[in-house]
Every structure is written in structure tokens, then in C-alpha cells.
Amino acid sequence: MQLPSSLLENAVNEFAKLPGIGKKTALRMVLHLLKQDINEVEYFSETLGRMRREIKFCQRCFNVSDADICSICANSQRKQHIICVVENIRDVIAIESTQQFNGTYHVLGGIISPLDGVGPDQLNIESLVHRIQKEQTEELIFALSPNIQGDTTIYYIQKKIQHLPCTVTTIARGIAFGGELEYADEMTLARSLANRLPVQQYVKS
Amino acid sequence: MQLPSSLLENAVNEFAKLPGIGKKTALRMVLHLLKQDINEVEYFSETLGRMRREIKFCQRCFNVSDADICSICANSQRKQHIICVVENIRDVIAIESTQQFNGTYHVLGGIISPLDGVGPDQLNIESLVHRIQKEQTEELIFALSPNIQGDTTIYYIQKKIQHLPCTVTTIARGIAFGGELEYADEMTLARSLANRLPVQQYVKS
Structure with missing residues (x-):
């Protein structure tokens, strides 16, 4: 052209x-x-x-921010003892759009992926461990991509903090809302069966 | 969001x-x-x-340009007595990409479309008529969209310059190269039949 x-x-x-x-x-x-x-x-x-x-990056959770501390971390209405661990800023925006989460975040800046040359040292993992210790975090929720790299990252961080008194959870994997059962891949279907919920709990959520 | x-x-x-x-x-x-x-x-x-x-617009043809006169108008290798009339700059770029045209352009800046409130006065038509007179243009080639607005614009300009000794042509309408005959619309097919070419001329082009 x-x-x-x-x-x-x-x-x-x-x-x-x-x-x-x-x-x-x-x-x-x-x-x-x-x-x-x-x-x-x-x-x-x-x-x-x-x-x-x-533009700045929040010194506590590494989310983008107009100030040194982002509006989510600075908000006393939010549960500061709950941290949701995400890969990047786009994930924060996606979870915030649901308006269902009232805790704080920690943006890793990627996930462990040796094939792409991304090791734990390039991610905000050290700061997460320090933060959990210092702030006496009660619950850590992993919201990472459901793949090998995501699972590796969860496993690595979980090992690092297993001596701390902090509950560690991960968001549920299962059949997507509106998804067709017959087209779900085997892995998702299998996990979805294994982690089945009592109907009462499902109706409540 | x-x-x-x-x-x-x-x-x-x-x-x-x-x-x-x-x-x-x-x-x-x-x-x-x-x-x-x-x-x-x-x-x-x-x-x-x-x-x-x-960025500037060429004072002669209204193409975008770095200088007062665009590189096409300033190029003495090109046939300055042939003007191809197009709707916008994107059309100039499209025709230039074919590397088959060696004349100059005149960018109208739109086509006559009363429904959208575009009349002849909003377009670079006056300047085109002046240019044809002044430069004693030999051929005017219309390369406008094949629709009512395009045809109206051709008709309007043709009326304005009919007293001038200038050949007026329009690019051929027909079945697109690689197009399927059975999927062509009736109008295109009818025009394509009416304006059929001697095979010798087709092979040559």
C-alpha cells in the first residue's frame, strides 16, 4: 500500500x-x-x-491507579483482609464488572510460564507473600486462567505461604452459564462433576 | 465497564x-x-x-500531501492531461495500489447525496470544471461507487463540462474478477452483458 x-x-x-x-x-x-x-x-x-x-501502579496491589494507592485499596468499605490474585489488570476490570466481589486484588503481572521465559521472579509474588504476612490476610482467592501455567502458579504460591494462617481458595471451574453440556471439554466436565455443589448452596449463590 | x-x-x-x-x-x-x-x-x-x-491537501487535486502540490501532481512522468475523478483519498490509494494508472486524480470529497444533505456545492466540483478548462484536460475518467449517488454525480459533472473538448469515460462495471456469475446481482449482470467486449480487446487488457 x-x-x-x-x-x-x-x-x-x-x-x-x-x-x-x-x-x-x-x-x-x-x-x-x-x-x-x-x-x-x-x-x-x-x-x-x-x-x-x-499513570501509576498501586504500590500495594499493582493495579493501575491515579495515585500511589489505588481506589480499591484505599476504600475502607472493602474487605482488606481478602485478596483476589489475578494475572493482569484486565482481570481486575472483569471481576469488578460483576459487582460481586468486595475484597482487594493483587495483580501478578503474568503467570509462571517457563516456555515463555516467565519465572516467579518476574512476577509480583514476593510482594504478595510479604503482604499476606504483614496484613495478616484471612483469605487468598486465586482467579487465574484454567491451564497448566495457572495451576503451576497456584501451586508455587501455595507452597510459599503454606506456613501462614491464611485460607487459600480458587474460583470454581465448571460449565459456563448458558454453555451446552454436550460441547464442554472433558476436563471441565470432569472437574465440574468432582466439585459438585449441594443444590441448596447452588440456589443460594 | x-x-x-x-x-x-x-x-x-x-x-x-x-x-x-x-x-x-x-x-x-x-x-x-x-x-x-x-x-x-x-x-x-x-x-x-x-x-x-x-498534513496538507493538494491545491490542485485535493489529495493528501506533505506539500502544497501532491507528489502525483508534481510528477512530470505522469500524464497530467488525464484526470481520474474519485470520491475520497482511500480511492486514490486503492487505484495507486494497482500500479496501472499513470494519470492524475481529482478528489471530490464525497458524492452528491441529497438524502445525506450533500449537494454539489459541498464537493470539489467547481474546481474540477475550472481545472479542465485551464489545463485543457484530454480525458476525464470517473471512478465512483456504482450506485444512484455515483451516477447522479457523473451526470451532474458531465452536464457541466459537455461544452468542453474533453473525452469523458467511466471505469467498467461488470462481474468482479474471481466472482461467481450465478451470485452476481441482475443490474451488474445486465450492464456486464450490455457493455460486452470483443475478446481480442479483453485478452489485450
Whole structure:
């Protein structure tokens, strides 16, 4: 694709670096911006730069934040003795959207995956262990991806804190709401059977 | 979707204004940028602002350009007496990609569409008529969308320049290369039959 202007071409190349965006989509976006008011595009550009420059990561849970401590950690209405361990910020946003969790988070920044060169030292695991000790956390809930890497991470952290008086749980695996039983994979179905719930408890939840 | 930071939220809202981008995709893009080096994001942001501020439109053909006259109009290797009339910049890029056209362009900036409130005065039609007169253009090729609006625009411009000694043509309508005959709509098929070509001419092209 040959573009008639190097300014246009640079902008298209930058957009095409974004995940899931090819050159054609990038061009569509840039031509859209070209039609907008110059002040709006300036605002877009400034918002981006400012976001990257000024955004902080919560010193306690590593969630993104406008301040040194994020709004969830700073909220005294939330149960500060319950920590939900997640892989990344997107998981925090997903769980927050359910409006069903009233504890705090700890963002690992990834999961243990030797094949991708990610070991425990690259993740926020040390800080989690310190935090559990210091804050006398009552419950640790793992909400990690249901795969080998997720299970390895759970196993590793669980080993590190087994001497501490903290309940450790993991979110339930099972047939997704609205999912068809016959299309569920064997692993999910097997775990779902093994971890069956009394109907009374199911109705209550 | 509740976001843990207003800086993040602003950036997501800006991205979500782009065509075809929803909030979830916007979030994915912003979180991707968050992981990038700060200098790279600054460069992205600057490139965008600079593109909108500094980009020019060619004073002759209204294509985007880095200078007052675009690289196509300034190229003496191209046939300056042939003008291809297109709706927008994307069409110029599409035709340039074929590497089969060696004339110049005229970007109308839209097509006549009374239902959308677009009349001839909002388009670069006056300048086209002046240009044909002044430059003694030999051929005008319409490459507009094959619909009522496109045909109206062709008819309107053709009326305006009928007194000028300029050949007026339009790109061929027909069955697309690789298209299945049985799935072509009646209009296309009918036109394709009416405008049939001698096989010798077809083989040559």
C-alpha cells in the first residue's frame, strides 16, 4: 500500500502496531482522525501521552491507579483482609464488572510460564507473600486462567505461604452459564462433576 | 465497564471514538500501550498530533500531501492531461495500489447525496470544471461507487463540462474478477452483458 504523504504513512504505521490492527484498519482510523476537528485530534494525542506518563501502579496491589494507592485499596468499605490474585489488570476490570466481589486484588503481572521465559521472579509474588504476612490476610482467592501455567502458579504460591494462617481458595471451574453440556471439554466436565455443589448452596449463590 | 483510573478511562474513551472500535477493543489497545516504553508512546502521540496539524491537501487535486502540490501532481512522468475523478483519498490509494494508472486524480470529497444533505456545492466540483478548462484536460475518467449517488454525480459533472473538448469515460462495471456469475446481482449482470467486449480487446487488457 503506497500512501501519498509521509505524515499519513507514519501515523498509519503507528496505529498498525496496535494489537489486532492491520494496515487497512489503521488507514481507516487515520483518515477518520483527518476528518475530525484539529482540537479533538490534539486532545486525543495529549490524552494518550498523558496517560502513559502520569499513570501509576498501586504500590500495594499493582493495579493501575491515579495515585500511589489505588481506589480499591484505599476504600475502607472493602474487605482488606481478602485478596483476589489475578494475572493482569484486565482481570481486575472483569471481576469488578460483576459487582460481586468486595475484597482487594493483587495483580501478578503474568503467570509462571517457563516456555515463555516467565519465572516467579518476574512476577509480583514476593510482594504478595510479604503482604499476606504483614496484613495478616484471612483469605487468598486465586482467579487465574484454567491451564497448566495457572495451576503451576497456584501451586508455587501455595507452597510459599503454606506456613501462614491464611485460607487459600480458587474460583470454581465448571460449565459456563448458558454453555451446552454436550460441547464442554472433558476436563471441565470432569472437574465440574468432582466439585459438585449441594443444590441448596447452588440456589443460594 | 468500570475502570480503576481516570487517566486510563479517558484514553479508552478516546480510542472508542474511532470507527469500528468498541470499549473492550479500546481497552486492549490502551493496556498494550501501557506496556510499551514511554518514549514509544510519546512518539505515537506526537506522530498523531503532527499528522493532523501539518498534513496538507493538494491545491490542485485535493489529495493528501506533505506539500502544497501532491507528489502525483508534481510528477512530470505522469500524464497530467488525464484526470481520474474519485470520491475520497482511500480511492486514490486503492487505484495507486494497482500500479496501472499513470494519470492524475481529482478528489471530490464525497458524492452528491441529497438524502445525506450533500449537494454539489459541498464537493470539489467547481474546481474540477475550472481545472479542465485551464489545463485543457484530454480525458476525464470517473471512478465512483456504482450506485444512484455515483451516477447522479457523473451526470451532474458531465452536464457541466459537455461544452468542453474533453473525452469523458467511466471505469467498467461488470462481474468482479474471481466472482461467481450465478451470485452476481441482475443490474451488474445486465450492464456486464450490455457493455460486452470483443475478446481480442479483453485478452489485450
